[in-house]
Amino acid sequence: MKEITKEVYLNWYEEMSFWRKFEDKLAQVYIQQKVRGFLHLYNGQEAILAGALHAMDLTKDKMITAYRNHVQPIGMGEDPKRVMAELYGKKTGTSMGLGGSMHIFSKEHRFYGGHGIVGGQIPLGAGLAFGDKYFKRDAVTLTFFGDGAARQGSLHETFNMAMNWKLPVVFCVENNGYAMGTSVKRTANHEDIWKLGLGYEMPCGPVDAMNPVAVAEAFDEAIARARRGDGPTFLELKTYRYRGHSMSDAQKYRTKDEVAEYQKIDPITQVKDILLEKKFATEEELKEIDKRVKKRVAECEKFADESDFPDKEIMYDVVYEQEDYPFLAHKPE
Amino acid sequence: MKTIQFREAVCEAMSEEMRRDEAIYLMGEEVAEYNGAYKASKGMLDEFGADRVIDTPISELGFAGIAIGSAMNGNRPIVEYMTFNFSLVGIDQIINNAAKIRQMSGGQFNCPIVFRGPTASAGQLGATHSQAFESWFANTPGLKVIVPSNPADAKGLLKSAIRDDDPVIFMESEQMYGDKGEVPEGEYLIPIGVADIKREGTDVTIVSFGKIIKEAYTAADELEKEGISCEIIDLRTVRPLDIDAVIASVKKTNRLIILEEAWPFGNVSTEITYQVQEKAFDYLDAPIVKINTADTPAPYSPVLLKEWIPNSNDVVKAVKKVLYR
Ligand SMILES: Cc1ncc(C[n+]2csc(CCOP(=O)(O)OP(=O)(O)O)c2C)c(N)n1
Ligand SMILES: [Mg+2]
Numbered sequence: 158m159k160e161i162t163k164e165v166y167l168n169w170y171e172e173m174s175f176w177r178k179f180e181d182k183l184a185q186v187y188i189q190q191k192v193r194g195f196l197h198l199y200n201g202q203e204a205i206l207a208g209a210l211h212a213m214d215l216t217k218d219k220m221i222t223a224y225r226n227h228v229q230p231i232g233m234g235e236d237p238k239r240v241m242a243e244l245y246g247k248k249t250g251t252s253m254g255l256g257g258s259m260h261i262f263s264k265e266h267r268f269y270g271g272h273g274i275v276g277g278q279i280p281l282g283a284g285l286a287f288g289d290k291y292f293k294r295d296a297v298t299l300t301f302f303g304d305g306a307a308r309q310g311s312l313h314e315t316f317n318m319a320m321n322w323k324l325p326v327v328f329c330v331e332n333n334g335y336a337m338g339t340s341v342k343r344t345a346n347h348e349d350i351w352k353l354g355l356g357y358e359m360p361c362g363p364v365d366a367m368n369p370v371a372v373a374e375a376f377d378e379a380i381a382r383a384r385r386g387d388g389p390t391f392l393e394l395k396t397y398r399y400r401g402h403s404m405s406d407a408q409k410y411r412t413k414d415e416v417a418e419y420q421k422i423d424p425i426t427q428v429k430d431i432l433l434e435k436k437f438a439t440e441e442e443l444k445e446i447d448k449r450v451k452k453r454v455a456e457c458e459k460f461a462d463e464s465d466f467p468d469k470e471i472m473y474d475v476v477y478e479q480e481d482y483p484f485l486a487h488k489p490e
Numbered sequence: 491m492k493t494i495q496f497r498e499a500v501c502e503a504m505s506e507e508m509r510r511d512e513a514i515y516l517m518g519e520e521v522a523e524y525n526g527a528y529k530a531s532k533g534m535l536d537e538f539g540a541d542r543v544i545d546t547p548i549s550e551l552g553f554a555g556i557a558i559g560s561a562m563n564g565n566r567p568i569v570e571y572m573t574f575n576f577s578l579v580g581i582d583q584i585i586n587n588a589a590k591i592r593q594m595s596g597g598q599f600n601c602p603i604v605f606r607g608p609t610a611s612a613g614q615l616g617a618t619h620s621q622a623f624e625s626w627f628a629n630t631p632g633l634k635v636i637v638p639s640n641p642a643d644a645k646g647l648l649k650s651a652i653r654d655d656d657p658v659i660f661m662e663s664e665q666m667y668g669d670k671g672e673v674p675e676g677e678y679l680i681p682i683g684v685a686d687i688k689r690e691g692t693d694v695t696i697v698s699f700g701k702i703i704k705e706a707y708t709a710a711d712e713l714e715k716e717g718i719s720c721e722i723i724d725l726r727t728v729r730p731l732d733i734d735a736v737i738a739s740v741k742k743t744n745r746l747i748i749l750e751e752a753w754p755f756g757n758v759s760t761e762i763t764y765q766v767q768e769k770a771f772d773y774l775d776a777p778i779v780k781i782n783t784a785d786t787p788a789p790y791s792p793v794l795l796k797e798w799i800p801n802s803n804d805v806v807k808a809v810k811k812v813l814y815r
Contacts, residue, residue: 193792194614246614246791257616257790273618274576275548308547309579336548338524344547410523466793476786484785485754488804489811 158377163437173203173425174450176228182454192244197225201399204424206232208372221269221282222301224259234266238460247464254467276309283319286326297383301329305336307350320357323388327379333398338410351393366394367422497530497667499641503648515542518570527572528667554580558588561603571607588657589632602655610751612664620788622752627659628729635728637661637700641671646680663701685732691721695739698749699725709805733765744775745812754782776812
């Protein structure tokens with residue numbers, strides 16, 4: 158694995174802080190009604206993205222996930238301003254305002270969405286890997302989904318084929334304890350989701366996903382296996398979401414104490430402690446980073462605020478490749 | 491009469507029926523401990539217990555099939571889809587099993603089951619979460635499709651749906667659950683397949699159903715100020731279609747507008763248009779106008795969504811068009 162150097166820790170600290178604050182900003186502008194619809198935030202789960210990015214080859218590997226998807230494309234290289242603009246429904250957004258919160262895409266940076274139907278992206282991720290294998294591209298696809306999605310039939314059908322065809326894919330369940338208000342405990346007769354891999358003889362196991370180092374190590378091994386041609390791995394990333402499922406969630410299914418327990422092992426704090434302990438950075442230097450993060454987030458907000466809404470024609474222009482598709486009229490002129 | 495919310499009407503209908511008949515249970519994502527994603531089953535777990543108000547994992551195909559299987563074996567399930575967008579994961583079970591078991595078994599089995607949940611758009615939720623599949627289900631022989639627009643209709647029709655011995659698709663709206671309306675005290679049923687004239691009028695007939703009908707009310711209020719009288723028919727049931735109610739109104743007004751929140755190609759409006767020209771061609775003084783959502787997936791951006799979804803202005807325009815004003 159690439160060494161986890163001082164620079165890596167510093168980068169993790171800055172990027173994870175940025176993702177956290179980016180999401181906090183979205184929550185804030187949501188209340189101001191600048192962002193509407195559903196809004197699923199990633200707070201608490203950042204170590205997964207940080208660790209995965211460290212293990213990936215960002216010149217060719219791919220990523221796909223569900224609707225909790227604002228910061229992953231940023232991690233892959235997309236301009237966060239464009240992600241924020243998408244949530245504002247502006248024409249400078251990643252999908253020109255057509256996709257919205259749950260549907261962020263960045264073809265340029267090999268981020269394949271942003272999917273709103275639970276479990277729908279699991280076969281797609283295997284399909285991306287199928288294409289890479291077919292064209293001998295030597296690339297690996299990281300396919301993320303939630304603990305709730307692990308109960309969809311799509312997972313089982315896909316696991317079977319991906320294993321049978323040795324597709325270069327890593328299946329990653331982000332077990333944050335809950336699917337909306339339903340705890341993992343209540344969805345199955347077992348709690349170790351990683352064991353679903355056993356029936357397919359797919360290499361699988363649990364990962365402490367509050368710790369980016371543990372995540373990076375697990376991904377390094379899984380990605381290497383896929384790249385060697387030995388097929389998929391199934392990782393259960395044990396994590397936690399701090400905020401509600403979306404913006405209207407009274408969270409009666411858990412206690413404040415439970416949230417506080419996880420905040421004690423917060424991934425950003427863990428990295429911060431290492432930076433200070435190893436004397437990789439001083440408190441002052443970290444404060445400088447915090448300031449920079451704040452500024453970067455403010456720039457995103459400003460960009461999104463000042464961007465224009467899309468023109469009406471775009472609604473039709475993006476549906477088909479065919480340029481003169483004869484759409485039906487839907488209301489009187 | 492008493493005034494309750496739409497979600498309470500749904501809850502009362504389910505609860506009253508479950509008290510009557512032990513074979514009925516409610517199953518779906520977040521229906522029990524969370525009291526329903528939109529609180530339409532509030533308190534039901536407490537009253538009926540976990541054997542009859544059942545939380546499922548996110549496994550729409552599996553629990554649809556399990557419910558259908560149990561319906562073939564004495565149960566009368568109510569299956570909640572968090573929204574009908576997600577029913578697509580389980581639609582194979584609905585179309586290939588629920589709708590066909592009776593016919594394929596030569597009448598040996600029937601399938602008394604209700605699939606219910608919100609349909610159509612609910613604000614800026616984007617393409618996968620804003621779809622209206624009324625016409626998909628209504629296209630399928632073996633199913634019945636109900637889409638109420640107010641609490642009183644919802645309660646009376648849901649009770650009929652639960653008592654019905656065939657599979658029923660019952661479609662609500664996230665944006666209606668908070669709507670308040672008067673509901674009769676005590677028990678009542680509304681028959682499936684009977685439209686309701688929500689407003690009497692003389693100049694033009696507007697046919698609609700579900701939450702979008704509210705745009706027709708707003709338009710009618712505005713048009714009344716200009717001396718134009720609209721008759722508004724709420725289909726309430728889409729399959730079977732109460733075409734007689736539509737024809738009777740068209741014979742009176744000679745002009746027809748259909749307002750439906752759905753994509754324009756081959757939707758419920760298309761079917762009504764065909765049947766009206768077949769049965770009342772000579773009564774029409776203007777071509778029928780249908781108002782639908784744009785012929786595209788739903789956009790997220792507020793400016794685009796506004797263009798995509800029909801509104802009362804579109805209805806006003808359509809009315810003036812058929813009146814040649
Ligand atoms: C097929 C389908 N069913 C239901 C939903 C509604 N829904 C959205 S998110 C969600 C919970 C998913 O939980 P999980 O997979 O654990 O992901 P998390 O939200 O925790 O990231 C549900 C039920 C949906 N979007 N798609
Ligand atoms: Mg989860």
